[in-house]
Amino acid sequence: MFSFLKDRRRAALRAEPLTPDERATIDKNVPYASRLDDADRKELEGLVKIFLAEKSFEGCGGLEITEEIQVTIAALACVLLLHRETDIYPGVDAILVYPSAYRAPSARAEGGVVIEGEQARLGESWTRGVVVLAWDHVKSGAAQPADGQNVVLHEFAHQLDGEDGAMDGAPDLGARARYTSWAHVLGAEFSELSAKLHAGRGSDIDSYGATSPAEFFAVVTEMFFEKPRALKRRHPELYEELATFYKQDPAERSSSLAARRP
Numbered sequence: 589m590f591s592f593l594k595d596r597r598r599a600a601l602r603a604e605p606l607t608p609d610e611r612a613t614i615d616k617n618v619p620y621a622s623r624l625d626d627a628d629r630k631e632l633e634g635l636v637k638i639f640l641a642e643k644s645f646e647g648c649g650g651l652e653i654t655e656e657i658q659v660t661i662a663a664l665a666c667v668l669l670l671h672r673e674t675d676i677y678p679g680v681d682a683i684l685v686y687p688s689a690y691r692a693p694s695a696r697a698e699g700g701v702v703i704e705g706e707q708a709r710l711g712e713s714w715t716r717g718v719v720v721l722a723w724d725h726v727k728s729g730a731a732q733p734a735d736g737q738n739v740v741l742h743e744f745a746h747q748l749d750g751e752d753g754a755m756d757g758a759p760d761l762g763a764r765a766r767y768t769s770w771a772h773v774l775g776a777e778f779s780e781l782s783a784k785l786h787a788g789r790g791s792d793i794d795s796y797g798a799t800s801p802a803e804f805f806a807v808v809t810e811m812f813f814e815k816p817r818a819l820k821r822r823h824p825e826l827y828e829e830l831a832t833f834y835k836q837d838p839a840e841r842s843s844s845l846a847a848r849r850p
């Protein structure tokens with residue numbers, strides 16, 4: 589209902605440019621955004637404007653929310669939305685940010701929650717409206733954009749996964765036929781990861797991905813954006829599935845960038 593009002597409000601938000609400070613924060617903390625071409629960067633900034641206007645941020649554990657916190661989280665979350673028809677995380681109303689890895693009361697662990705880590709939590713995605721993040725981990729993820737770990741990409745991948753009603757490792761893929769290929773490829777990779785860990789062997793995919801299909805999807809999303817060339821080389825089918833879903837080709841982007849370097 590009233591979606592035309594929402595569309596109009598969003599169009600106005602998109603038309604308004606980010607401030608130079610907001611742009612500088614994105615360049616500093618979201619290197620992926622600096623590699624986008626002009627059209628994609630413009631699309632990303634429009635999504636960020638809407639995200640900032642529609643989501644509330646709440647500092648927890650004494651943390652004061654700053655523009656850097658808001659813009660960094662918004663830009664990383666919106667990287668996952670480029671090129672897609674999106675209602676911009678309609679299930680997320682609020683982002684709670686703690687200064688560092690935090691301990692949540694156990695009551696919070698009930699129902700509809702994906703909780704990361706055992707005691708000290710880096711982030712959580714609640715199916716009802718809330719994402720919880722630890723700012724020090726957001727910042728360290730931003731400082732190391734090629735280590736395959738980024739808690740914001742991870743938590744918002746859970747949100748995309750949950751948009752079809754279930755956080756089960758299969759987001760809304762559109763055409764029915766896509767599910768067969770997704771289940772085949774991600775299922776095989778998930779089983780292979782679990783088998784490797786069982787056998788005491790390491791894997792280039794973070795072992796946390798073996799926790800469940802939902803965690804697998806979140807973990808390979810981090811790798812897709814942060815180690816795209818390695819993922820494509822070692823897991824080409826998995827890379828293809830993710831490239832089709834995310835409508836982006838970060839391996840191509842990072843290799844063309846490498847080619848341009850003297």
Ligand SMILES: [Zn+2]
Nearest residue numbers: 702704803806
């Ligand atoms: Zn997770």
